[in-house]
Amino acid sequence: MEQKPLSFDQEKLQGISGKTLAIHHDKLYVGYVNKINEVWEKIGALRKSGTYEGNATYSELRALKESETFALNGVYLHEWYFDVLGGAGNSAEAPELSKALIEKWGSVEEAIKYLSACGMAARGWAVLAWDIKQQKLMQFNSDSHNQGGIWGAIPVIVLDVYEHAYFIDYGSDRKKYIEDYWKNFNWSKAEELYLKARQISL
């Protein structure tokens, strides 16, 4: 697996500094990409060796399988988060997504207010996702990369609320960071993700 570059100039966001993004993308995100590659190599080697043992209290296989979902969700969630940054915060760029948010929560402003509160309530990730079973947008929170995710839900709006995402720029003021997240939000990218996800029905 290869790392993906940021799709925007990391010095150009409002409030969220280039320093934060350099650490967040180049060190933390890239660290997850490197780790998932290492984990897959080790799983492959263990399988080929034939010495694997499936013990649920502790086994090398258990530890690697646990790390696999943590590292890979760490990669994917960060990619979805970075994907929807670098915009102008203009919801008019997302007509279909706006329509869905209005149907669900009354107005785009109410949707942002609620999604922001979910961000305040999470310890890791706040996600608006397309649920392919129910065929509707659902909000889910996740306190760790491999906890709280719903299989069958495709993320559309991903908000990272780990302290590393904002502490350098905002101290403990997560609320202000989330306000700035929406100012930097790339609605046209979110619209593209939503339109693609909405086509999946299983």
Ligand SMILES: [Fe+2]
């Ligand atoms: Fe992060």
